[in-house]
Amino acid sequence: xxxxxxxxxxxxxxxxxxxxxxxxxxxxxxxxxxxxxxxxxxxxxxxxxxxxxxxxxxxxxxxxxxxxxxxxxxxxxxxxxxxxxxxxxxxxxxxxxxxxxxxxxxxxxxxxxxxxxxxxxxxxxxxxxxxxxxxxxxxxxxxxxxxxxxxxxxxxxxxxxxxxxxxxxxxxxxxxxxxxxxxxxxxxxxxxxxxxxxxxxxxxxxxxxxxxxxxxxxxxxxxxxxxxxxxxxxxxxxxxxxxxxxxxxxxxxxxxxxxxxxxxxxxxxxxxxxxxxxxxxxxxxxxxxxxxxxxxxxxxxxxxxxxxxxxxxxxxxxxxxxxxxxxxxxxxxxxxxxxxxxxxxxxxxx
Amino acid sequence: xxxxxxxxxxxxxxxxxxxxxxxxxxxxxxxxxxxxxxxxxxxxxxxxxxxxxxxxxxxxxxxxxxxxxxxxxxxxxxxxxxxxxxxxxxxxxxxxxxxxxxxxxxxxxxxxxxxxxxxxxxxxxxxxxxxxxxxxxxxxxxxxxxxxxxxxxxxxxxxxxxxxxxxxxxxxxxxxxxxxxxxxxxxxxxxxxxxxxxxxxxxxxxxxxxxxxxxxxxxxxxxxxxxxxxxxxxxxxxxxxxxxxxxxxxxxxxxxxxxxxxxxxxxxxxxxxxxxxxxxxxxxxxxxxxxxxxxxxxxxxxxxxxxxxxxxxxxxxxxxxxxxxxxxxxxxxxxxxxxxx
Numbered sequence: 001x002x003x004x005x006x007x008x009x010x011x012x013x014x015x016x017x018x019x020x021x022x023x024x025x026x027x028x029x030x031x032x033x034x035x036x037x038x039x040x041x042x043x044x045x046x047x048x049x050x051x052x053x054x055x056x057x058x059x060x061x062x063x064x065x066x067x068x069x070x071x072x073x074x075x076x077x078x079x080x081x082x083x084x085x086x087x088x089x090x091x092x093x094x095x096x097x098x099x100x101x102x103x104x105x106x107x108x109x110x111x112x113x114x115x116x117x118x119x120x121x122x123x124x125x126x127x128x129x130x131x132x133x134x135x136x137x138x139x140x141x142x143x144x145x146x147x148x149x150x151x152x153x154x155x156x157x158x159x160x161x162x163x164x165x166x167x168x169x170x171x172x173x174x175x176x177x178x179x180x181x182x183x184x185x186x187x188x189x190x191x192x193x194x195x196x197x198x199x200x201x202x203x204x205x206x207x208x209x210x211x212x213x214x215x216x217x218x219x220x221x222x223x224x225x226x227x228x229x230x231x232x233x234x235x236x237x238x239x240x241x242x243x244x245x246x247x248x249x250x251x252x253x254x255x256x257x258x259x260x261x262x263x264x265x266x267x268x269x270x271x272x273x274x275x276x277x278x279x280x281x282x283x284x285x286x287x288x289x290x291x292x293x294x295x296x297x298x299x300x301x302x303x304x305x306x307x308x309x310x311x312x313x314x315x316x317x318x319x320x321x322x323x324x325x326x327x328x329x330x331x332x333x334x335x336x337x338x339x340x341x342x343x344x345x346x347x348x349x350x
Numbered sequence: 351x352x353x354x355x356x357x358x359x360x361x362x363x364x365x366x367x368x369x370x371x372x373x374x375x376x377x378x379x380x381x382x383x384x385x386x387x388x389x390x391x392x393x394x395x396x397x398x399x400x401x402x403x404x405x406x407x408x409x410x411x412x413x414x415x416x417x418x419x420x421x422x423x424x425x426x427x428x429x430x431x432x433x434x435x436x437x438x439x440x441x442x443x444x445x446x447x448x449x450x451x452x453x454x455x456x457x458x459x460x461x462x463x464x465x466x467x468x469x470x471x472x473x474x475x476x477x478x479x480x481x482x483x484x485x486x487x488x489x490x491x492x493x494x495x496x497x498x499x500x501x502x503x504x505x506x507x508x509x510x511x512x513x514x515x516x517x518x519x520x521x522x523x524x525x526x527x528x529x530x531x532x533x534x535x536x537x538x539x540x541x542x543x544x545x546x547x548x549x550x551x552x553x554x555x556x557x558x559x560x561x562x563x564x565x566x567x568x569x570x571x572x573x574x575x576x577x578x579x580x581x582x583x584x585x586x587x588x589x590x591x592x593x594x595x596x597x598x599x600x601x602x603x604x605x606x607x608x609x610x611x612x613x614x615x616x617x618x619x620x621x622x623x624x625x626x627x628x629x630x631x632x633x634x635x636x637x638x639x640x641x642x643x644x645x646x647x648x649x650x651x652x653x654x655x656x657x658x659x660x661x662x663x664x665x666x667x668x669x670x671x672x673x674x675x676x677x678x679x680x681x682x683x684x685x686x687x688x689x690x691x
Contacts, residue, residue: 078580092462094473095442098661112509114663119575120434121633121659122586131470132438138581140657142510142665165444165454167483173444173456240426240479241460248485311481313463315442317456319481 002188004322007031008172009164011180015104017088017157018068018212021045028067028183028206035190036204042223045208046216051190055199057341062203062226062301063189063332064217064290065182066210066233069175070314072158074103075134081148083113083139085158089211093132095315100161101139105151112161113141162316170248170322177318179210181325182232182308188329193336200227200339207290217290221297227344228263228302230335231291232328235281235307237319245279245309248321251328252281254305258291259283262346263304270334276327281307302347306331352376353506353525353671357515360448360501362415362432363551366390369411373524373545380531391559392545396537403539403689406565407530407678408556408636409523409572410549413516414660416480416500418447425484427455429500433550437475439661444503445480449494454503455480502662512591512665518656520549522666523571526654526675530682537682539566549636553603556636560643566689567610567648570637571678573666574628574653588632589655591667594624595674596653600631603638609688610650614681621680623673628653648688652678 016024025047029039032049039049047067053059070089078084083103087093097117102110116138118127130136139158141148164174186204193202203224208216210233221229235252236244245252253267271278283305286292295303306328311319352372361369370392374384383395392411414433421427427447441459446452458481462469480500484490504516515521527543542563548554560568578590589596597614598606618625641649654674657665 080578080580082580090462092459092465094438095459097436098439098658098663099442100663112507112514114509114514114658114665116579116581117436117439117658117661118577118582118586119633119659119661120436121575122577122582122588122630123436128436128438129472131472136581138579140509140579140665142512142514144511147510162444167454167456167481168489169483169485171481171483173454173481173483236461236464239458239460239481240424241477242464312442312456312458313461315459315461317442317444317458319456319458319483 002191004325007184007187008181011184012164012174012176015157015159016067016069017071017159018209020157021068021208024067025206032187032190035194042220044216044219046220047206048220049190049204051193051202053198053200055341059200059344060203060224060226061200061336061339062205062221062224062229063186064205064207064229064231064294065186066179066207066216066290067183068208068211069159070211071160074152074154074156076154077148077152078138081141081143081145085134085139087134090314092314093134093137096137097132099316101158102161103141103152103156103158111141113139116140160316171319172322173317173319175316177310177320178234178313181320182234185232185325185328189332192329192333196333196337198336198339202336210290214290214293218293218297221294221301225298226301229294230304230306231289231294232306233289234310234313236313237309237311239311245281245307247309248323249279250277251324251331252279252307252309254281254283254307256283258286258295259304260302263302266338267304267331267335270338271331274330274334276331351525352528353522356521356525357506357517360499361411361413362499362501363412363548365499366411366547370545373528376528377531380534387558387562389555389558390547391555393559394531394543396541398537398539398541400538401540403566404563405537405539405541406544406563406568407527407541408544408546408559408568408570409527410520410546410555410636411524412548412550414550415502416445418494418496418498418500420496421487421490423487425486425489427480427482429480434660437473437478440478441473443662445500446503447494447498447500449498451493453482453494455482504662509665512667514663514665516662516664518664518666519573519659522573522654522671526571526678529675530679533679535683538685546636553636553639556639557643560640564644565640565647567686568640569678569681570635570649570651572635572651572653573656573659575632575659576655576657586630588630589626589628591655591657592669593626594670595677596626596628596655598628598651598653601634602631603634604641606650607648610648613688614650617680617684618677621676623677625677
């Protein structure tokens with residue numbers, strides 16, 4: 001049995017700012033090893049794990065999930081050891097007051113810290129009506145300045161401190177479910193493929209640096225040259241104030257110029273055949289996810305996108321529904337089974 | 351010291367039961383008399399050498415938090431604030447709803463990608479809500495309902511040289527009073543230790559406690575604002591961590607007697623206990639009720655500086671705890687000569 005809770009708990013606890021994903025890679029490497037044939041880390045720090053198929057043509061499917069997370073780096077060490085920070089990736093400064101984080105020291109130890117707040121007793125009227133900026137937010141580690149200067153330097157990485165928590169009805173909350181939850185889905189697919197006959201080689205790419213411009217997926221696709229690529233990322237779930245992908249009702253299947261119509265249709269057909277619910281997710285402009293970079297690599301790669309519905313994206317309290325993760329495993333497994341020699345020919349434009 | 355256990359307990363204003371039960375158990379062996387009044391104040395008497403005067407030490411048990419106001423049909427929990435909480439500190443925080451069942455929840459916000467023009471709008475309290483993972487209000491029947499208290503989901507932890515927790519305001523005062531009682535000292539005069547309720551919603555518990563005890567002299571033990579960080583102008587620091595207990599000259603509700611101010615200063619100097627003077631008139635506390643209650647009485651306030659007060663995560667300095675406890679103990683054992691003048 002695939003232990004979803006344990007895997008999600010462990011992978012979301014790990015430190016992995018964009019460009020510094022090595023702890024996450026080490027963990028995935030260890031966990032996925034029994035399910036795959038070979039693996040390696042490429043130049044830009046993405047991790048590739050390959051499950052060989054039985055087909056004669058050695059066609060390749062690439063499944064890309066990014067493993068980096070948003071956060072901050074230390075911009076300056078101020079008097080009394082307070083830290084000024086620079087964001088890495090898109091963090092909303094409105095969520096930061098009284099938010100707990102970890103700053104990673106030179107020995108890779110995680111030091112707890114909190115963003116400062118001015119209490120209501122002392123806040124000025126104009127501060128109440130102003131959105132905080134990175135000029136008005138600093139981190140407090142509780143350490144003495146000389147200790148801070150010994151262990152932390154400009155550029156030290158900072159991530160949210162937030163543990164994976166079960167809510168009601170298969171919902172879970174935590175940090176960096178964007179996009180480690182999809183990485184765990186990839187691992188579950190690899191686990192599933194151990195008992196499934198499939199023709200194509202499946203390249204599971206755990207890509208780096210998505211949050212700073214989908215960098216790792218593009219270079220990985222260039223190197224692998226897949227025949228088909230599916231990016232898997234979180235999509236905007238339905239929540240108060242936003243009518244998005246409903247949680248617990250299956251993945252979003254991206255539709256629009258970024259995605260090859262045949263793959264989109266095949267994914268829909270697989271879902272229908274297996275009674276897997278899904279929501280079509282229209283994306284009028286390419287970009288944002290790994291699919292955006294992958295599609296235009298070399299002479300172009302047939303690409304699709306599966307979205308895991310997620311609420312409160314880019315906060316330490318992102319919420320997913322575990323049912324959706326399991327639906328995606330079912331859908332991808334069914335799709336992989338359909339990939340054979342003829343499938344390649346079907347990808348040509350008429 | 352039981353500060354860690356106290357801070358981890360839930361107890362918003364009016365719902366201090368768990369805190370009161372814990373404290374009552376802790377101090378049972380050291381009390382000459384225990385009373386719990388109509389408002390839930392826990393009043394613990396220590397008999398003195400002389401019963402002609404009544405001395406009172408008071409700290410409040412309640413903490414700021416939230417309360418369930420409404421459960422929408424889609425399972426979203428709307429809340430009101432209990433005590434002074436700024437909306438800006440709430441988005442993306444974690445809370446625990448103390449209903450028939452204890453539920454974990456998160457306070458949602460629209461992802462930054464979708465905010466469009468609202469990106470520069472400050473957070474408004476009425477736009478906030480709690481997500482417990484329910485698909486509809488039916489999922490929540492029998493678990494939580496309107497009026498259930500909600501506390502911040504923050505566990506006590508050591509933070510560098512400091513301590514971190516929710517509710518240092520004012521479990522730190524409660525913890526100091528418990529430590530004082532455990533010394534089992536016979537004071538000069540009969541002394542009541544009051545663990546008060548409902549300070550954060552308008553100094554309610556201390557009003558009825560003062561009426562019953564009618565103290566000749568009282569000391570309020572409190573966690574107070576420390577805004578000592580480099581982004582805040584020096585004149586808003588109010589107090590600073592690590593510089594000892596803060597003695598107040600005045601707060602928003604009361605001007606303290608110079609006699610008491612001098613008394614506190616002289617006791618700390620005599621015992622070489624560091625202290626600081628609270629520099630800014632900001633916030634108020636139970637001393638207002640005590641000072642102006644009934645015939646009025648002498649009252650003073652000793653405060654432990656706490657950073658990020660009234661938020662889910664506050665920090666304080668262990669040395670400030672020790673020095674405040676030492677000063678409170680020294681005052682407790684002093685001959686209060688100003689009362690007989």
